[in-house]
Amino acid sequence: MDIYEKIYDTVLRIPKGRVASYGRIARMVGCGPRQVGYAMGTIPDGLEVPWHRVVNSQGKVSPRGDGGSDNEQRRRLLAEGVIFNNNGKIDFERFGWHISELPEDLSDWEEIIVED
DNA sequence: TTGTTGACTCTGA
DNA sequence: CTCAGAGCCAACA
Numbered sequence: 116m117d118i119y120e121k122i123y124d125t126v127l128r129i130p131k132g133r134v135a136s137y138g139r140i141a142r143m144v145g146c147g148p149r150q151v152g153y154a155m156g157t158i159p160d161g162l163e164v165p166w167h168r169v170v171n172s173q174g175k176v177s178p179r180g181d182g183g184s185d186n187e188q189r190r191r192l193l194a195e196g197v198i199f200n201n202n203g204k205i206d207f208e209r210f211g212w213h214i215s216e217l218p219e220d221l222s223d224w225e226e227i228i229v230e231d
Numbered sequence: 232t233t234g235t236t237g238a239c240t241c242t243g244a
Numbered sequence: 245c246t247c248a249g250a251g252c253c254a255a256c257a
Contacts (some may be wrong), residue, residue: 118254137239147253148239155238157255169238177238185238202245 119144119147122154129168132195134205137170152177167191168212174204 126200137151146150155166167188171177176192179185181203190197197210205211 138241141239147251149252150239150254151243152238153236153253153255166238170239172240179238181238188238 129212133192136169
């Protein structure tokens with residue numbers, strides 16, 4: 116299983132209405148944060164990955180400079196009930212993905228355990 | 232094989 | 245809070 120499959124697999128498990136940082140995903144799958152960002156930008160056709168639930172460590176949507184995929188991300192999060200504060204940041208205390216919410220149907224999750 | 236390139240992060244000012 | 249600078253590491257040219 117290559118690193119990107121792991122990344123997509125992990126992002127797939129972020130519950131609706133919650134977010135996780137690139138760094139958090141990176142630690143779970145064992146790669147650098149930038150690979151997670153790269154992975155989000157190159158999702159294969161046919162794979163439904165909730166990429167919008169991944170934000171940077173500050174709780175903000177990372178600027179992309181490509182027109183509007185970052186606005187699209189904010190739009191999708193809002194639609195799921197995620198709130199942005201006055202600084203355009205998401206409060207991880209309220210919307211951060213906590214590992215305890217993992218679904219039951221996980222196989223091979225031991226590999227990716229974590230909690231800080 | 233080497234050099235660049237980021238949807239990143241941490242630390243310090 | 246914002247802004248650099250250094251570190252990061254797989255993909256790509």
